[in-house]
Amino acid sequence: MTIAATDRVLSVTLRIARFTPKPERAGRRRGGSPFGSKSPFGGSNAGARSNRVRGRRWTQDYTVSAHASDSVLDCLLSVKREQDPSLAFRYSCGHGMCGSDAVAINGTPTLLCTAKIRDWVKPDSPEFANEDGFRPTGEPLDSSDRAIDLDALDPDTPLVIELAALPGFPTRRDLIADIDPMLDQIRRLKPYLQASGELKTAPNGKVDAFEYLQNPEQLKRYELLSNCIACGVCEGSCPVYAGGEAFVGPAAMILSSRFLNDSRDGAGRERLEALMGPDGSAACQSVRACSMHCPKGIDVGEELWQTIQKVDAAKAALQ
Ligand code: SF4
Ligand code: FES
Numbered sequence: 001m002t003i004a005a006t007d008r009v010l011s012v013t014l015r016i017a018r019f020t021p022k023p024e025r026a027g028r029r030r031g032g033s034p035f036g037s038k039s040p041f042g043g044s045n046a047g048a049r050s051n052r053v054r055g056r057r058w059t060q061d062y063t064v065s066a067h068a069s070d071s072v073l074d075c076l077l078s079v080k081r082e083q084d085p086s087l088a089f090r091y092s093c094g095h096g097m098c099g100s101d102a103v104a105i106n107g108t109p110t111l112l113c114t115a116k117i118r119d120w121v122k123p124d125s126p127e128f129a130n131e132d133g134f135r136p137t138g139e140p141l142d143s144s145d146r147a148i149d150l151d152a153l154d155p156d157t158p159l160v161i162e163l164a165a166l167p168g169f170p171t172r173r174d175l176i177a178d179i180d181p182m183l184d185q186i187r188r189l190k191p192y193l194q195a196s197g198e199l200k201t202a203p204n205g206k207v208d209a210f211e212y213l214q215n216p217e218q219l220k221r222y223e224l225l226s227n228c229i230a231c232g233v234c235e236g237s238c239p240v241y242a243g244g245e246a247f248v249g250p251a252a253m254i255l256s257s258r259f260l261n262d263s264r265d266g267a268g269r270e271r272l273e274a275l276m277g278p279d280g281s282a283a284c285q286s287v288r289a290c291s292m293h294c295p296k297g298i299d300v301g302e303e304l305w306q307t308i309q310k311v312d313a314a315k316a317a318l319q
Contacts, residue, residue: 007067008150010159012121014062014075016087017164019171021055053170062087068118068150072105072161076112076175088174096295099231103175104164109236111295112175117161119147124160166236179232185248186230189274191255194267218263225258225303227296234290234300240283247283248275250290250300257307272314281308 288301
């Protein structure tokens, strides 16, 4: 009987970029924007953090036995339980729903819980070095493009998966990125429905929910965008975001677009105005790396392009 590659037990080395921050001295704040508390683009930079947090950085290997169908998160949990309780990573739902476990796997931003060993494992050899730099514009990455043929490999080939914290953000510890800058930017663009009219009430005094129903066409315009889990994978892929001080970022723009596309929302003009600054839609360079790895299948670059056009039209109307 042959065992399918997906069921095989493999010996895999997790090569982890580790980081322990240096404790800050009381009364001294390290990092932050080189522009201090005032952003050159207007507004405050009080929430900005440096990507150059000081501390100890090193690479550590952990070897685990794993089924090819296990997730990378499963392997990290086994390392934490059985080898090194000091290893730090973040997760919550374990099912691709919460977005808390975005990291770089073999240099690619993605979620730990949905990443399968069979899709990411590679021979531990320089020939299989990670790609770096810009990724080509195009369709979302198909995992079959990335996976190696486990059946064709010599069973003694050493296998490795490389893990690092999500790029584009300061690292807090090991695989935990500080995503507060992204969350601040999302909050700034008010990611909630601002209904223009008064709530319609029925004769019995209750809110008439039927007044707020959406027909399938209206729903289609924002349904996919409402699946965004604010994981930051698109921001970690974006070469312009890198720290978020000069660009509000794809995740914040996607969540703003979700409400721009909602016929019930009455704050469209304010939403477009909020994106008119130099760190708004004008900062997007349409590289479209953001579209490559979204775990929710959102074509982030295309959605951003549609919003950029709306912002440009609103700007032209103001002149
Ligand atoms: S658009 Fe996709 S990749 Fe970006 S934050 Fe939302 S779910 Fe994550
Ligand atoms: S743990 Fe929630 S998305 Fe991965």
